[in-house]
Amino acid sequence: MEGIWTVIPTVFNNQIENIMDLNSMGQLIERQIKADVTGIVLLGTTSEVSTLSKDEQIEQVKQLTEKYWNQVYIMVGVSGNNTAEINDMINQIKHHCDYIMLTVPYYNKPNQEGLEEHFKYLANNNSDAKFVLYNVPGRTGVNLEVDTLVDILKDCPNIVGIKEASGNISQIQDTVARTHISVMCGDDNLFIPAMSVGCKGLISVASNIVPSTLVSIYNQLIKEEYVNARINYSTIHNICKTCFITSNPIPLKMILHKMSLISSDYVRLPLKVPTNITIIESIDKTVDYIMKNF
Numbered sequence: 294m295e296g297i298w299t300v301i302p303t304v305f306n307n308q309i310e311n312i313m314d315l316n317s318m319g320q321l322i323e324r325q326i327k328a329d330v331t332g333i334v335l336l337g338t339t340s341e342v343s344t345l346s347k348d349e350q351i352e353q354v355k356q357l358t359e360k361y362w363n364q365v366y367i368m369v370g371v372s373g374n375n376t377a378e379i380n381d382m383i384n385q386i387k388h389h390c391d392y393i394m395l396t397v398p399y400y401n402k403p404n405q406e407g408l409e410e411h412f413k414y415l416a417n418n419n420s421d422a423k424f425v426l427y428n429v430p431g432r433t434g435v436n437l438e439v440d441t442l443v444d445i446l447k448d449c450p451n452i453v454g455i456k457e458a459s460g461n462i463s464q465i466q467d468t469v470a471r472t473h474i475s476v477m478c479g480d481d482n483l484f485i486p487a488m489s490v491g492c493k494g495l496i497s498v499a500s501n502i503v504p505s506t507l508v509s510i511y512n513q514l515i516k517e518e519y520v521n522a523r524i525n526y527s528t529i530h531n532i533c534k535t536c537f538i539t540s541n542p543i544p545l546k547m548i549l550h551k552m553s554l555i556s557s558d559y560v561r562l563p564l565k566v567p568t569n570i571t572i573i574e575s576i577d578k579t580v581d582y583i584m585k586n587f
Contacts, residue, residue: 294392294425294454294475295493296331297507298368299500300339302542302549303353307557313349315356317556321501322361324554328504331494332366334394338432339498339542342372344561351385358389368425372396376411380418387422394425394456399433405441416449425454429479439467446472456496457487466490481533485522488514498545499533502552503587528586535579538572540564551580 304317325333335357336342336350345353354369361367369390373379376398383393395415397408416424426445430436436459446452455472457465458479469476469491478487481499484507488494500507506529513522536544543560550558558566567573 294332294366294477297494297500297504297511298332298334298366298477298496299325299330299504300334300337300496300498301325302501302546302555303340303342303345304546304555305557305559305561307559311561313345313353314556315353318353318357319360321549321554322357322365325500325504326361326365328500329508330365330500330504332368332391333361334368334370334496335390336370336372337394337496338370338372338396338429339501339545340370341542341561341564342370344564347382350382354386354389362389366391368392368394370394370396370427372399372427374398374401376414380415383415383419383422387419392423392425392453393419394427396427397429397433397435397437399435402434405438408435408437409441409445412445412452413448416445416452420451422451424449424452425456425475425477426452427456427458427479429456429458431458431460436464439464439471442468443471446474454493457492462486462490465492481536482530484510485514485519485526489519498536498541499529501545502532502536502548502583503529506587532579532583535575538575539567539569543567544572544576547576548580548583551576552583 304314306312306314358367367390369386371382428437454475456477456479475493478484478492478495481497484495510522510525538544546558549555
């Protein structure tokens with residue numbers, strides 16, 4: 294796998310806040326397809342997956358893949374800290390996507406031996422699925438070490454990639470050097486340095502907003518046109534920063550709503566749209582810049 298992959302936020306109805314607005318999500322996906330992104334990701338962190346019921350997760354995957362799977366590659370995130378429940382979820386959605394993204398379990402802080410057995414169990418019990426691991430220690434509290442990943446891959450040929458969001462370029466470089474899988478950058482602001490050490494692409498939040506620009510930067514990077522890529526990236530650097538001015542996906546949803554790309558900026562508790570005037574002004578300034586320049 295390679296290229297630009299966009300993690301789609303779960304949009305909620307502007308009249309009934311807790312009901313998913315799949316039509317609005319579909320419009321986001323259509324915009325990504327028009328921009329020639331490689332793929333989309335459903336049920337990622339940006340999708341507020343931890344506040345969606347299992348029924349909602351399955352409904353989202355089945356309805357959106359039924360409509361768009363023939364137009365774009367689709368990856369579905371499966372997260373949690375109960376291996377048996379994760380395995381059950383995989384069985385319900387694995388025939389509705391190209392890849393399943395498995396997040397390092399959060400909260401129970403497994404040791405490296407536990408991580409190894411966890412991922413081996415899931416991959417080996419679903420040999421008919423292709424998996425991408427997701428290392429994001431800032432959210433899970435645990436880093437998937439490169440040594441552990443190497444041991445996992447020895448027994449799991451159907452693990453074909455990893456989304457690396459450790460923020461550690463040295464670890465990314467080690468992963469590229471020591472494994473045969475596709476290493477995907479998981480941080481928008483590290484896209485260029487990650488590609489320079491061998492990443493195959495970006496799994497992105499900001500591409501919801503500026504998909505064509507990120508596709509253009511990717512095309513420059515694979516040609517090793519780093520000067521042009523840096524110039525191009527400089528036009529969206531502040532957009533990427535604003536996406537993380539407070540907890541993701543709050544700023545993303547506020548920006549997309551102000552751009553009239555989604556029906557509502559509602560986020561489920563425990564997240565909340567901020568009233569902080571500094572944050573609101575930063576988002577308004579970013580939207581104004583986007584509307585004038587993209």
